[in-house]
Amino acid sequence: MRIILLGPPGAGKGTQAKIISERFGIPQISTGDILRKAIQEQTDLGRRAKAFMDNGQLVPDDLVTGIVHDRLAEPDCSRGYILDGFPRTLAQAEALTESLKGQRGGIDFVIDIRADLSRLVKRLTGRRLCKNCQQMYHEEFNPTKMKGVCDKCGGELYQREDDTEETIVRRFDVYESQARALESFYASSGKYRPVNGDLPVDQVTREVFAILNH
Ligand SMILES: [Zn+2]
Numbered sequence: 001m002r003i004i005l006l007g008p009p010g011a012g013k014g015t016q017a018k019i020i021s022e023r024f025g026i027p028q029i030s031t032g033d034i035l036r037k038a039i040q041e042q043t044d045l046g047r048r049a050k051a052f053m054d055n056g057q058l059v060p061d062d063l064v065t066g067i068v069h070d071r072l073a074e075p076d077c078s079r080g081y082i083l084d085g086f087p088r089t090l091a092q093a094e095a096l097t098e099s100l101k102g103q104r105g106g107i108d109f110v111i112d113i114r115a116d117l118s119r120l121v122k123r124l125t126g127r128r129l130c131k132n133c134q135q136m137y138h139e140e141f142n143p144t145k146m147k148g149v150c151d152k153c154g155g156e157l158y159q160r161e162d163d164t165e166e167t168i169v170r171r172f173d174v175y176e177s178q179a180r181a182l183e184s185f186y187a188s189s190g191k192y193r194p195v196n197g198d199l200p201v202d203q204v205t206r207e208v209f210a211i212l213n214h
Helices: 013-024 033-038 043-055 061-072 089-097 117-125 166-186 202-213
Strands: 001-005 027-029 081-084 109-114 127-130 136-138 192-196
Touching: 001 013, 001 166, 013 027, 013 081, 013 109, 013 202, 027 033, 027 061, 033 043, 043 061, 043 192, 061 089, 089 166, 109 166, 109 202, 117 127, 117 166, 166 192, 192 202
Parallel strands: 001 081, 001 109, 027 081, 109 192
Antiparallel strands: 127 136
C-alpha cells in the first residue's frame, strides 16, 4: 500500500504516520529524515541539497524528488510506504507521478488530515518544552503539576520561538495554498480522502484505518 499523508504542521500527521506504519508494516518516509540522511552520507544529491540549505534556501523540487525517488527504490519499500511531508508542492506531485509510472498504478491513497486554524493555534501556542530533558507539555491539555517546572526533572519550561500565533498562521497559509493545489491534483484520480483532524487522535486513526481497509 502506497500512501501520501497530508496535513498542516501541528495536525498530528507524524503521529498517524507512525501508527499506520506499525499497523501495515510499511516504512514511514519523511522528507526531512531522508534529506538529513543523504547529507550525512554525503551522497551526490545530499551534497547538492546541503549547498542550498547552507545558504538558507529551500531545496529545489527536482532535488527533493530525486532523493525521495532513490529512497523509494530501496527494498523495504517494495510492499508500500507512507510519504510524510512529500509531495509538498504541485511540481513535486507531478514529478512523483512521473517517477512511479509503470509501478502498478502508483499511489493508492492520499489522506489529508484537515484541521481548523484556530484549533491549531490553540494546540501549538500552548506547547511547552523542558529546557533540560525536552519533555513536551501543554498548558491546557497536558499541564505540569507546578507551572513552568518539568514534572520529570524539575527543569525550566520554555516555548519554542516558532510556536507563536503569527508564525503558525503564516505557516498554515503557505501550507494551505499548496495543499489545495495537491487536493485538486489527486481528486481527479479518485484517490483523495479528507479526514477530520480536529477529532481526538484515536478517532482520527479509526477514520484513517476505515479508508485504508476499504
Ligand atoms: Zn525535564
